[in-house]
Structures are given as C-alpha cells and as structure tokens.
Amino acid sequence: MKLRFFIVLALLVISQVSFAKVDPTAAPQHYNYRDASKQLRRVYYGELQETLYCGCKYDDKKNVDFSSCDFKPRDNPNRKSTKRAERIEWEHMVTAHNMGHFLSCWKEGGRKNCSANDTTFKIMEGDMHNLYPAIGEVNGDRNNFMYSQWTNNPTPMYGNCKTIVDFKEKKAQPREEARGIVARASFYMEKTYGVKLSNQDRRLFEAWDKMYPVTDKECERDRRIFKVQGDHNPFVHEKCKQ
Template identity: 35%
Template sequence: MQYFKNIRFSIVFFTLILIQQTSLANNQKIESFSKAKKLLEKQVYQNHQVTLYCAAKFKTDKQVIFPDGFHTTKYIKRSKKIEWEHVVPAENFGRAFSEWRDGHNKCVSSKSKSFKGRRCAEKVNVEYRYMQADMFNLYPVIGAVNALRSNYNFTMLPGEESSFGSCAMKINNRKAEPPQNARGRIARTYLYMDEAYQRYSMSKQQKRLMNAWDKTYPISEWECARAKKITEIQESENSVIKLRCKSL
C-alpha cells in the first residue's frame, strides 16, 4: 500500500513540476500587444534606445536619429519613428489559428460584415494574444524598415544591394537579408518561438539558417540583459537565451 502511495505522490510531484516548467516556457501573463510595447519602451529599452537592424538611435518620443548614410524612398513618414516589429511575423504563427484563416462568429463589424485575419484572432483567441504580445519576439525598428520587411522570411540575398543606404538591410522578391549585427538576435528569437509555442514551427530550411546564424553570431551582454528584464516582467523564460548566456 505504501508503495502505491509513493508512486501516486511521485506522479503528482512530477506533474506539478512539468506544469511549472511549461508555465515558464512562454508568455502567459501579457495579453495586450499595446501593453507589451509600452513595457518594452519604459522598462527594457529605456537605457538602450537602439534599433535592431540599422542600429539607429531613437528618443523617448520614438523619433529616430538616422545613422549617417541611411535613406529610404518609401514610407518616408514612417521612417521618422520607431515601431515594434515581430521578428517572427505575426502571420507566420497567426495562420495556425482558425480565427485567422476562417474567421469566427464573434468577428463581425458594426456594419454586420464578417472579418478574419489578425484582427479576428486578436479579438477571439487568448492564446494568439499571448503569442502576439510575447516581448521576446518584439524589437524596435525604423518604421520604414518594418513596413518594407513586412512578413517576409529571412534568407541570404547575395548580389543584392542594401535597400536603405548605409544600413545593410536587403529586401527583394518577398525575402529579406538582415545586417550581420542583427542575425544572432534574429536567429535566437526564431529558435525561441519554435521551442516555446507548439502553434509555430519553422521549416527545415529556415531552421538550418537560424542554427547557422546562432553559431556564427554569438550572444552579447546586452542580449542577455534584455532577456533578463523581459523574464522579470513577463514571468517566463527564454531557454535559448538562458543557455547561451551561461557562456559569457
């Protein structure tokens, strides 16, 4: 009898451990994308106001200080301020939700028109809202760069010229190649999202590229500090970053 009691205790104990580990694996606290952006601005990037791709500095009012030689011929107005970009595009994981693909009976406008896509998934599905607001996947970027990158996957674009002058961000034929200084952070973000959320899964080709970038472009002290701050706010860990930071 005591033997079976011990077995039941062990099962309950390890189940609780598993639940606790799962709760730490991804965002289950912040539902609001808008709130996530404000928290990043005020509590994570307040002393490191630098964009992901172009390493442009920005002010507390989101105004961008352009690096020497930066230019764009599109989205001029949006280029003047930073925006918070999903490195793993929202569409990449959003299409795993039926509300995004097909809509929902609650997704009806004031004019009685049905809608779907991001707006519907955000309105109806709490799991989607958690994924969309996960701060590990959000970075400040120049608005025009965010607009032109759109939801394009990352790859290598040999022979292509920069789309933004001195900022070596290349965008062509619905693909994007980021500057070297951003590749490690991008890779570890993709690897985190792939590990943390069952709804998202990288292609084999994309995973090979991200693993290569992860190894080629090592983690920095700032990346570790950023992850630590997000963990404290979001109450979830980025196991990919946590493991890499042990080497510093």
C-alpha cells in the same frame, strides 16, 4: 495600541507585496500586443534603445537619430512610407502571419480577428521575446517576408543600413548584428508556441546562431524581459550563464 497594530499590519502587507514582486517562482505575466507595447519601455532604455535592422539610436519619445547609423529613407514616391521612417515600431521577428495563419481565427478574419478573439494568438502577439524596436519604414518593407541570406555584399537601400529587402522574391536579409537575435527568437517561438520552422529556415537559423553568438546586450535584454514578463528565452539565457 490600535495605531501600533495597524502600523504592524501595514508593514506586513508591504513586505508581502515586495516579496511577491521578486518571487522567481511566480508565473510569467504575458500581455497582449497593445499592453506589451506599453511595457516595452521598461526593456528598451539606455544602451538598448537601438533598432534591430539598422542599429539606429532613438530617444524616449521614439524619435530616430538617422545620423547615429547613417540611415536614409529609400527613394519612394509614397510620402506615407517616408514619414513612417521617422518613427519606431515594435517588430515581430516571427511575423504575425506566421504565428496565426494556421489558427481558425485567422481563416475567419485574419490578424484583426485573432487579436480580438483568440487567447493563444494574443499571448503570442504580445510576447516580448519576439518584439524588437525597428524603424517603421523598414518594418513595413519587411512585411510578412521570411528571413533569408542571398548576398555577402548587399546594395544598400536605406543609406548605409545593411539590412535589405527583396520585394520581388518576398524575402528580407537582416544585417549581421541582427541575425543571431532573430534566430534565437525563432527557436523560442517554436519551443514555446509550436510555431514550426521549415527545414530551410532551421538550417539557416542554426548557422546564424553559431556564427553570431549571444552578446552582452542580448543577455541584458533577456534579463529585462524576465523582470517584466517573468520568463527567459532559454536559447539566450543558457548561453548568458556560460
């Protein structure tokens, strides 16, 4: 009799736990950047294992397949930068500087201080809707530069990758396939955390949002993030339902 009681009790507990895992009304589970980086493998697998700026494929060990996108590290005497091209990094489309420079923690010690001590910044820094795999060298070159569009015929910097960076003017022009993605991520960060867009950026991103509509892959990415983090990017999700 006791054995039967414990079996029934165990089944009830399991059923409650299983229900909690799929409860659509549950609060979002946000992570800090370090923990989000570990969870992102649950989002970027299979067809989504592709870099933002160059469309390169990579494997489960984060080894980049240069031949999949005709990528080539740019001519650079800095071996450290060239080595960085061989690895995948999680790129903040809305930069950490843009997220945190208005916070008091940033003024007192920059990103490192905010990551360690400011709860608001920790949540922003780890939000998966703003994180995308990128080749480390391109991520490093983009730095904290804002997005821009200044030429329809970019001179390639990384083999046949269409993303370019203007170091003198401190701006980055993403390839066409990335433009709608970064626009909708920027709208999300403004709506969710109040990271303001300049009038110039807003006009650019509104144009990109229309010119480069949501794709099936972007919808799948949003669905996977929802399963891990518990919330959607409404600027993507609402268009996926249409």
